[in-house]
Amino acid sequence: MTRSLKLNRKTKNYIAGYLFISPVVIGVLVFTLTPVLLSLYFGFTKYDNINPPEWIGFQNYTKMFHDEVFLHSLKITCKYAVISVGLNMLLSFAFALLMNSDVKGISVFRILLYLPCIVPGLASAMIWKDLFNPTAAGRINQIITSLGFKPYPFLFSPDTAWNSMIIMSLWGLAGGMLMWLAGFKSVPTALYEVAAIEGAKWYHRLWHITIPMISPIIFYKLVNSVIGALQAFGASYLMTGGGPLHATNFMVLNIYNTGLTEMNMGYACAQSWILFVMIFALTAIVFKTGGWVYYGEEQ
Numbered sequence: 001m002t003r004s005l006k007l008n009r010k011t012k013n014y015i016a017g018y019l020f021i022s023p024v025v026i027g028v029l030v031f032t033l034t035p036v037l038l039s040l041y042f043g044f045t046k047y048d049n050i051n052p053p054e055w056i057g058f059q060n061y062t063k064m065f066h067d068e069v070f071l072h073s074l075k076i077t078c079k080y081a082v083i084s085v086g087l088n089m090l091l092s093f094a095f096a097l098l099m100n101s102d103v104k105g106i107s108v109f110r111i112l113l114y115l116p117c118i119v120p121g122l123a124s125a126m127i128w129k130d131l132f133n134p135t136a137a138g139r140i141n142q143i144i145t146s147l148g149f150k151p152y153p154f155l156f157s158p159d160t161a162w163n164s165m166i167i168m169s170l171w172g173l174a175g176g177m178l179m180w181l182a183g184f185k186s187v188p189t190a191l192y193e194v195a196a197i198e199g200a201k202w203y204h205r206l207w208h209i210t211i212p213m214i215s216p217i218i219f220y221k222l223v224n225s226v227i228g229a230l231q232a233f234g235a236s237y238l239m240t241g242g243g244p245l246h247a248t249n250f251m252v253l254n255i256y257n258t259g260l261t262e263m264n265m266g267y268a269c270a271q272s273w274i275l276f277v278m279i280f281a282l283t284a285i286v287f288k289t290g291g292w293v294y295y296g297e298e299q
Helices: 003-040 060-066 069-099 105-117 119-129 139-146 161-186 191-197 200-214 215-230 232-240 252-259 265-288
Strands: none
Touching: 003 265, 060 265, 069 105, 069 161, 069 215, 069 252, 119 139, 119 161, 119 232, 161 200, 161 215, 161 232, 191 200, 200 215, 200 232, 215 265, 232 252, 252 265
C-alpha cells in the first residue's frame, strides 16, 4: 500500500512537471520547429504566399548562382560582417582599456559612453538618418560645410551608403566595452604584480596576461558578433530600404523583400537556408579553431 502511494506521488510529480514545461515545449514546436521545417520544404517549391506550393526541386538554389542581386547582397553582407565585427571588437577593447583606468570620475565617462546602448533601435535609426542628411541641413554636413567642404552624400549615394552603415554599426560600442571591463576585473591582480616586479612593460602585460586570461570572452563576443553582423537588417530596412542601387541590401533584407514584397516565398526560404548554412559553417570553424582560448589549468 505504501509503495503504491509512493508511485502515485511520483506519477503526479511527473505529470505536474510536464504540465509546467508544456507551454514552452508547445511554443517551440509550433512557433519555431514547425516554421523551420516548412521553410525547408518551401525552399524546394515555387510558392507565392497565395497559391499552393509547387515542387520544383533545386531550382531555387541553382537560381542563386545567376541572381546578381542575391550575389551582391551576399558579397556586401560578408564584407560588412568582417569590417564591422573587426572594428567593433578592436575599438570596444580599446575603450575598455581606457575606462579600466583608476581615475577619479571614470564612472561618469563609462555612463556617458553606455548611453547610446539604451536608445531603442528605431530611435537610433531616426537619429542617424538626421545626422546623415545629405543636404547642408544635416547635422554632420553642417560641420562639413562650415569647414568649407561640400556636403557628403552619406546614405543617398551607392558609393558612400555602405560606408555610412559601417559608421552607424559603431554606435553600440559601449555594450562590448562593458563585457571587456568585466573580463579585466576577473584577471587576478597577482599576475600583474609579479609581471611588474619582473620588469614587464604594459604592452607585455596586455599581450601575455590580459588577452590570454579574457580569451573566453573574446571567443564568445566573436561568435555572437559574427552571427549578428550576418543577420544585419534593422538599420538598412528603416533608413535605406536596401538602396540606393542595392548598396545596403544585406542578405536578411533581401530575403524579406523577396518573400514579402516580391511574393516569392519559395526563393526567399531557399536564401534563408543558405544564410543558415553560412552562419553554421562559420560558427563551426570558430569553434574548431578555438584552441587559443584559455579555460584555466586542466585538472
